[in-house]
Amino acid sequence: MKKTYTAPHIERNYSGTMNKYGTKSVVRHQDSIDGIPVKKLVESYGSPLLVLSESQIRRRYQHLTEVMKMHYPRLEMAWSYKTNYLGAVCSIYHQEGAKAEVVSGMEYKMARRLGVPGKDIIFNGPGKRKEDLELAIREGARIQIDHLDELYLIEKTATELDTIPDVAIRVNMDTGVYPLWTRFGFNYENGEAFRAIQRLLSGKMMNIVGLHTHIGTFMLDANAYYLAAKALLNLAQKVQDELGVVVKYIDLGGGFASQNTLHEQYTPGELSSPTFDHYASAIGAAFNESRFVSENLPTLVLETGRALIDEAGYLISSVIGKKNLPTGERAIILDAGVNTVITAWWYKLKVLPTRPFPGAYQNTIFYGPLCMNIDMIRQAVPFPDLYTGEQVLVHPIGAYNNTQWMQFIEYRPKIVLISETGKPELIRDKEELSDIIEREYIPEHLKQI
Numbered sequence: 186m187k188k189t190y191t192a193p194h195i196e197r198n199y200s201g202t203m204n205k206y207g208t209k210s211v212v213r214h215q216d217s218i219d220g221i222p223v224k225k226l227v228e229s230y231g232s233p234l235l236v237l238s239e240s241q242i243r244r245r246y247q248h249l250t251e252v253m254k255m256h257y258p259r260l261e262m263a264w265s266y267k268t269n270y271l272g273a274v275c276s277i278y279h280q281e282g283a284k285a286e287v288v289s290g291m292e293y294k295m296a297r298r299l300g301v302p303g304k305d306i307i308f309n310g311p312g313k314r315k316e317d318l319e320l321a322i323r324e325g326a327r328i329q330i331d332h333l334d335e336l337y338l339i340e341k342t343a344t345e346l347d348t349i350p351d352v353a354i355r356v357n358m359d360t361g362v363y364p365l366w367t368r369f370g371f372n373y374e375n376g377e378a379f380r381a382i383q384r385l386l387s388g389k390m391m392n393i394v395g396l397h398t399h400i401g402t403f404m405l406d407a408n409a410y411y412l413a414a415k416a417l418l419n420l421a422q423k424v425q426d427e428l429g430v431v432v433k434y435i436d437l438g439g440g441f442a443s444q445n446t447l448h449e450q451y452t453p454g455e456l457s458s459p460t461f462d463h464y465a466s467a468i469g470a471a472f473n474e475s476r477f478v479s480e481n482l483p484t485l486v487l488e489t490g491r492a493l494i495d496e497a498g499y500l501i502s503s504v505i506g507k508k509n510l511p512t513g514e515r516a517i518i519l520d521a522g523v524n525t526v527i528t529a530w531w532y533k534l535k536v537l538p539t540r541p542f543p544g545a546y547q548n549t550i551f552y553g554p555l556c557m558n559i560d561m562i563r564q565a566v567p568f569p570d571l572y573t574g575e576q577v578l579v580h581p582i583g584a585y586n587n588t589q590w591m592q593f594i595e596y597r598p599k600i601v602l603i604s605e606t607g608k609p610e611l612i613r614d615k616e617e618l619s620d621i622i623e624r625e626y627i628p629e630h631l632k633q634i
């Protein structure tokens with residue numbers, strides 16, 4: 186007799202009770218950052234507080250560059266400003282030897298303020314304005330072109346300034362990771378990228394020195410970089426063979442995943458994100474197979490952002506209040522929300538107690554202080570009971586938070602960097618009312634209320 190088909194189903198693995206996968210999970214606590222007690226940081230700087238670790242930033246950077254150079258030694262790094270453009274943070278990467286990767290006129294000026302010369306700035310992005318391009322051309326920055334109108338504008342500006350700028354073109358291609366990022370740059374498969382280079386060369390007002398791609402962000406498939414590198418190297422070969430021009434560098438952009446866990450992922454990020462070794466061997470394989478590489482030894486450029494800094498950032502937040510929800514879950518109201526840590530929308534951030542607990546967990550949701558339903562830091566996790574006023578650590582939050590954070594309902598908090606010697610240094614102050622209203626005007630007829 187034929188058996189009846191039963192559809193597979195997913196059974197919820199309740200943590201906290203015994204089940205076939207083991208005993209209850211234990212919530213780990215963390216009471217210090219780089220040896221500095223959380224209590225002491227809160228006494229000195231208040232709560233909420235963003236904390237970045239200088240030694241973790243440097244170690245992670247050195248790790249990536251060492252691993253990558255084992256596969257391909259001619260490496261150049263450029264720090265992605267939009268990932269975290271605090272002056273102190275960018276300066277650490279520049280001290281380590283990274284150039285600046287900027288995606289707007291504003292970021293370009295941030296890099297110049299820190300003393301980065303134009304020639305060490307890679308200027309990306311789809312929104313470059315004429316005045317940005319003028320400055321970049323005058324100062325000798327490398328401009329990576331996003332679309333044809335930008336190409337024409339650079340040509341025109343270069344003619345006006347009577348300067349031949351160094352440029353690259355941004356290329357998009359199918360690397361098997363969907364949805365494809367086709368909105369940036371010129372397409373590889375349909376020949377658009379090659380035609381853009383032909384057009385660029387025929388104008389004779391630009392020097393094409395590189396090929397660029399940035400295939401996406403939080404890329405969980407290291408092999409996508411093998412395919413991306415192969416595509417750019419094939420294009421470089423074709424440009425050499427058919428147009429007689431040899432590009433000096435291949436820029437593979439950013440996009441490596443951090444150890445964070447996306448909401449839709451079941452396996453924790455520490456286990457599912459590729460390591461730097463995975464990405465480096467994928468890229469190294471494409472480079473070491475390529476004839477263009479063996480004949481021309483181009484520089485490999487990486488613009489890694491997220492994976493370099495996410496883990497080096499912590500939020501210290503305090504419990505404002507607690508309540509029991511009708512669902513049986515406990516709710517904790519924290520003094521920082523998605524206005525401060527916007528990546529809570531993408532990730533299951535880790536919330537850690539800052540002292541040891543005897544046990545007795547209850548499913549606990551962490552909300553922020555905003556009077557908005559969107560303000561949730563973490564969906565229900567089994568958690569011990571907390572006192573009002575005590576602290577939790579939210580981690581990892583080093584990437585894309587203090588650049589994307591919202592000035593919404595509350596002031597943005599202080600940011601402290603724990604230096605390599607273990608000394609906390611204030612690197613951004615808390616906002617106050619004047620910061621918010623400084624640029625407002627109230628029309629005469631509204632001054633009397």
Ligand SMILES: *Cc1c(COP(=O)(O)O)cnc(C)c1O
Binds near residue numbers: 268286402439492
């Ligand atoms: C955002 C961005 C990066 C950095 O990306 P990560 O995913 O943070 O590594 C690099 N290059 C370009 C062009 C970008 O827009």
